[in-house]
Amino acid sequence: MVARRRLIKRLLMGAVVLTALLIVAATLRRRTRIQPPQQFQAAYQANAFAETLQNVNQQVQATIGEAELEWAPAADNLTIARRLSLALVGSGLSLEEVQTLAQVKESDQIRWWTSYLLEDRRWSDYFADRFSRAYVGTNDGPFLLFRRRKFNAWLSQQFSEGRAYDQIVSEMLSAEGLWTDTPQVNFITATMDDANEGRGDPIRLAGRVSRVFLAQRVDCLQCHDDYLGNVNFGSLDQPVDGAQTHFHELAAFFAGTAMADPVFRGIVEDEQEYQFEYLGESETQVVAPNVPFAQDLLPDDGKPRQRLARWVTHTNNRAFSRATVNRVWALMFSRPLVTPVDNVPLDDTVPAVMDTLAEDFVNHRFDLKRLIRLIAESDAFRRASRAPFEITEAHEACWSVFPVTQLRPEQVAGSMLQACKLTALDGSSSIFTRLKAYGDTQDFLKRFGDRGEDEFDGQAVTIPQRLVLMNGKLATENTNSNSMTGAASRIATLVEDDQQAVQLIFVSALNRMPSETELSKFVVFMQDKQGNARRKAIGDIYWAILNSTEFSWNH
Amino acid sequence: MHRRRMLTSIATATGAAWMTRFAEQLSRAAEGAAQTRPKSLMMIWLQGGASQLETFDPHPGTKYGGETRGITTSIPNVQIADTLPATAEQLHHATLLRSIVSQEGDHERATYHLKTGWRPDPTLVHPAIGSVVCYQSANNLEIPRHISIVPGEWPARGGYLGPSFDAFQIGDVAAPIPNLTPRVSEESLTQRLDVLLGTLEDEFQRGRLANLNRQRTLHQTATENAVRMMSSDQLTAFDVQQESASTVDKFGDNAFGRGCLAGIRLLSAGVRCVEVELGGWDTHINNHELQSSKARVLDAALAATLSELHARDMLNDTIVFCGGEFGRTPQINPAGGRDHWPHGFSAVLAGGNFRRGYVHGATAANPESDIINRKGNATVDPQKITENIVPVPDLHATLLRALGIDHEFEMQTPVGRPLRWSDGQVVTDLLQS
Numbered sequence: 001m002v003a004r005r006r007l008i009k010r011l012l013m014g015a016v017v018l019t020a021l022l023i024v025a026a027t028l029r030r031r032t033r034i035q036p037p038q039q040f041q042a043a044y045q046a047n048a049f050a051e052t053l054q055n056v057n058q059q060v061q062a063t064i065g066e067a068e069l070e071w072a073p074a075a076d077n078l079t080i081a082r083r084l085s086l087a088l089v090g091s092g093l094s095l096e097e098v099q100t101l102a103q104v105k106e107s108d109q110i111r112w113w114t115s116y117l118l119e120d121r122r123w124s125d126y127f128a129d130r131f132s133r134a135y136v137g138t139n140d141g142p143f144l145l146f147r148r149r150k151f152n153a154w155l156s157q158q159f160s161e162g163r164a165y166d167q168i169v170s171e172m173l174s175a176e177g178l179w180t181d182t183p184q185v186n187f188i189t190a191t192m193d194d195a196n197e198g199r200g201d202p203i204r205l206a207g208r209v210s211r212v213f214l215a216q217r218v219d220c221l222q223c224h225d226d227y228l229g230n231v232n233f234g235s236l237d238q239p240v241d242g243a244q245t246h247f248h249e250l251a252a253f254f255a256g257t258a259m260a261d262p263v264f265r266g267i268v269e270d271e272q273e274y275q276f277e278y279l280g281e282s283e284t285q286v287v288a289p290n291v292p293f294a295q296d297l298l299p300d301d302g303k304p305r306q307r308l309a310r311w312v313t314h315t316n317n318r319a320f321s322r323a324t325v326n327r328v329w330a331l332m333f334s335r336p337l338v339t340p341v342d343n344v345p346l347d348d349t350v351p352a353v354m355d356t357l358a359e360d361f362v363n364h365r366f367d368l369k370r371l372i373r374l375i376a377e378s379d380a381f382r383r384a385s386r387a388p389f390e391i392t393e394a395h396e397a398c399w400s401v402f403p404v405t406q407l408r409p410e411q412v413a414g415s416m417l418q419a420c421k422l423t424a425l426d427g428s429s430s431i432f433t434r435l436k437a438y439g440d441t442q443d444f445l446k447r448f449g450d451r452g453e454d455e456f457d458g459q460a461v462t463i464p465q466r467l468v469l470m471n472g473k474l475a476t477e478n479t480n481s482n483s484m485t486g487a488a489s490r491i492a493t494l495v496e497d498d499q500q501a502v503q504l505i506f507v508s509a510l511n512r513m514p515s516e517t518e519l520s521k522f523v524v525f526m527q528d529k530q531g532n533a534r535r536k537a538i539g540d541i542y543w544a545i546l547n548s549t550e551f552s553w554n555h
Numbered sequence: 556m557h558r559r560r561m562l563t564s565i566a567t568a569t570g571a572a573w574m575t576r577f578a579e580q581l582s583r584a585a586e587g588a589a590q591t592r593p594k595s596l597m598m599i600w601l602q603g604g605a606s607q608l609e610t611f612d613p614h615p616g617t618k619y620g621g622e623t624r625g626i627t628t629s630i631p632n633v634q635i636a637d638t639l640p641a642t643a644e645q646l647h648h649a650t651l652l653r654s655i656v657s658q659e660g661d662h663e664r665a666t667y668h669l670k671t672g673w674r675p676d677p678t679l680v681h682p683a684i685g686s687v688v689c690y691q692s693a694n695n696l697e698i699p700r701h702i703s704i705v706p707g708e709w710p711a712r713g714g715y716l717g718p719s720f721d722a723f724q725i726g727d728v729a730a731p732i733p734n735l736t737p738r739v740s741e742e743s744l745t746q747r748l749d750v751l752l753g754t755l756e757d758e759f760q761r762g763r764l765a766n767l768n769r770q771r772t773l774h775q776t777a778t779e780n781a782v783r784m785m786s787s788d789q790l791t792a793f794d795v796q797q798e799s800a801s802t803v804d805k806f807g808d809n810a811f812g813r814g815c816l817a818g819i820r821l822l823s824a825g826v827r828c829v830e831v832e833l834g835g836w837d838t839h840i841n842n843h844e845l846q847s848s849k850a851r852v853l854d855a856a857l858a859a860t861l862s863e864l865h866a867r868d869m870l871n872d873t874i875v876f877c878g879g880e881f882g883r884t885p886q887i888n889p890a891g892g893r894d895h896w897p898h899g900f901s902a903v904l905a906g907g908n909f910r911r912g913y914v915h916g917a918t919a920a921n922p923e924s925d926i927i928n929r930k931g932n933a934t935v936d937p938q939k940i941t942e943n944i945v946p947v948p949d950l951h952a953t954l955l956r957a958l959g960i961d962h963e964f965e966m967q968t969p970v971g972r973p974l975r976w977s978d979g980q981v982v983t984d985l986l987q988s
Contacts, residue, residue, distance in 0.1 A: 467785075472734050476738045
């Protein structure tokens with residue numbers, strides 16, 4: 001009796017395993033779910049697109065020529081596609097996506113892929129998260145008054161709809177209402193902690209506005225005039241040294257930002273004046289709102305925050321468009337055009353390419369997608385990160401090679417999850433898959449660490465980070481030879497030829513084919529291994545790839 | 556197989572150049588271990604805002620004193636709360652500071668302020684004091700030099716010094732350290748590191764930036780260090796079971812107590828800063844009961860820490876700080892709780908040249924009602940309610956002096972801004988002359 005039960009149990013188990021394998025096989029071989037975007041070429045034939053692109057390329061070329069350096073060769077399409085994926089959705093390509101891309105005409109692949117990603121909700125969600133960090137930081141913020149998820153969702157919706165960036169920023173700066181039904185007001189409420197007694201914090205808001213929207217680090221002016229020559233609100237010819245008054249006049253635009261009474265009306269404007277005692281003065285004085293430069297662009301009418309919003313986003317306020325170009329460039333290359341990302345001089349010492357892109361951005365209704373397309377099309381973005389000559393820091397500085405930069409933690413998590421799935425982890429994935437991916441990502445980030453607001457600061461790899469990648473749950477689960485869902489075991493089951501298996505692993509995890517040396521060494525590593533030993537060998541290869549420099553560094 | 560032998564076998568059997576280099580580092584580190592001991596820091600962190608009135612600064616029998624009673628301590632004529640009887644007997648080892656004043660009344664901002672000595676600043680993230688201690692000394696350990704045990708939401712960070720100065724975080728030391736154990740056999744690990752990873756690293760470096768690992772990624776170096784830690788004998792410092800049962804019991808049968816004992820072992824092994832956190836002090840309701848419950852856990856561990864450091868002759872080399880981000884209001888709210896109060900709160904300082912058996916500062920037993928109603932508001936003039944105030948920057952300057960670090964040392968931050976370790980003044984009254 002017992003023996004019969006055991007037999008039935010084994011048969012049932014066998015049936016379950018067989019069914020699972022059939023499902024896996026069907027998934028791997030099924031027709032791709034990815035539908036190419038229609039009319040993707042139209043955006044590239046838009047007004048003056050080619051002209052701006054040509055200018056950008058010529059200006060980068062001129063910089064390289066002046067430095068007496070040379071271009072690295074062009075990168076292959078798959079490498080560029082990986083950079084785009086990392087920049088726009090925070091992970092590498094899935095095997096499914098690589099296969100789909102291969103079906104597109106080679107000369108169209110990058111445009112097609114860029115357009116595909118920009119139409120994917122993953123892009124707007126991902127960019128919303130990146131921009132939100134700059135707008136409101138990564139702290140929890142005041143309890144109840146600050147709703148990060150609502151703020152991010154609102155931002156994502158604006159990006160997804162292709163809303164003009166100046167309008168998005170203008171709304172954040174001038175919005176009134178409740179933080180739940182007017183999510184953009186969370187830009188203000190993020191600063192309303194206990195010490196501010198129901199008012200926005202003018203100091204923190206002035207600091208944020210100047211750094212994020214104007215790329216001016218003026219925080220030192222909060223306490224004293226600039227005595228180090230770091231802040232110049234004029235030009236090279238006519239410098240205007242930063243003064244304490246500049247900061248507090250900017251802060252004064254937020255003096256009347258307060259919680260309504262009754263509270264359900266949310267944030268409103270009242271008549272409160274801004275008062276401050278300047279360094280060396282003995283009395284507090286009323287400070288009138290004013291802007292630190294380009295005062296002629298500040299309108300006279302409207303509420304203080306509305307006036308500020310119109311000034312910040314004015315088409316002639318070069319600081320705003322430059323700040324945006326620098327941030328988007330940084331997201332594309334993982335390195336800003338001007339470092340740090342939130343401190344771009346007002347004068348003409350910035351790279352010429354910044355103003356070319358900024359001008360195009362302003363002239364084409366502050367279109368973020370167009371700006372992304374221009375950068376993705378540029379020669380700089382399409383260079384290889386290796387060359388037949390010796391690469392130095394100088395080559396990276398003038399963008400003649402693509403810089404090697406460390407992936408941010410969320411990119412490592414995204415790439416790991418994607419590398420270990422053969423199909424794309426996107427909006428069409430099942431709710432269970434997405435929930436698990438979300439949980440795994442949060443768990444990974446908790447252990448791996450999060451960079452907070454300083455996303456573009458070059459940072460060293462830490463020991464805990466290496467331990468998480470070597471021995472952590474995510475890497476272990478996905479390279480385990482007994483896992484039913486990990487890519488390692490799926491490839492081991494479905495691909496009998498060792499050479500093909502190695503190639504498949506490389507394409508899935510690194511989005512490239514193995515070199516001859518890698519292929520031969522790894523095939524030898526798998527040689528004569530059968531059954532569980534072979535699955536384990538494939539798991540070992542996956543582990544090594546996930547732990548390699550190449551996997552954790554953009555190139 | 557013994558951990559170190561396993562590591563050596565990986566390095567030599569496979570002939571991996573970078574692993575062999577690492578094995579050489581091991582022997583050099585061992586040679587340097589016997590040199591003089593620099594001063595180290597033990598941060599006993601009370602997250603949430605421990606009430607000074609229910610711990611180190613009771614005002615029994617007054618309008619705001621609540622139910623807490625005072626007990627005598629080993630410092631003549633000095634009482635602390637009756638919630639801390641064991642600590643009272645060890646107080647002669649320490650300076651009791653009753654007049655810390657902060658400008659931050661929000662948990663996150665105040666924690667940053669106390670841990671770094673600076674108020675939050677959108678332009679840069681300042682390093683926690685433990686990170687500064689590590690930055691100021693050479694690294695000759697196989698395990699991290701900055702460790703946070705049972706950390707809460709805001710463990711110590713390296714700030715502008717970089718994440719390599721972040722505290723290495725672990726939970727209850729009764730459990731194994733996460734991610735430290737290879738998930739495969741020694742043979743498999745050897746193959747993964749050498750045959751597979753080595754091939755990939757060689758390929759990636761080809762044609763790219765010269766000295767890619769050394770000048771840019773440090774990826775392989777971090778891998779070496781991680782493997783070194785996985786294989787280190789120094790990991791036994793985390794294992795409190797190596798201590799006698801009576802010693803373990805003295806610290807209390809809980810994660811915090813074990814953390815404090817492990818902290819002593821880690822400092823003894825050469826770690827420069829250990830932060831052990833006891834959370835749950837945010838008692839907006841039912842203050843007396845909740846603070847008393849937390850104080851019981853603190854009492855055993857703090858008393859045992861002071862007595863063990865003294866017994867092991869480590870107190871001269873170890874600076875102890877015990878405190879949190881702020882105190883709690885004198886006024887008891889209608890829910891029986893106390894709210895945030897940064898205008899005069901307490902900490903225990905011990906070790907190094909901190910005075911022994913000394914009390915500094917005092918808070919008013921009956922502060923003016925218009926002041927106590929301001930609660931966490933930073934505009935209150937603390938001079939009206941606290942004597943001999945010690946602002947947070949001054950506390951940091953003093954801690955750095957006690958640690959043998961020049962608090963006026965000027966760092967060049969990554970954005971080119973020169974910044975001192977601390978902009979406070981050393982409170983010389985707290986230190987032995």
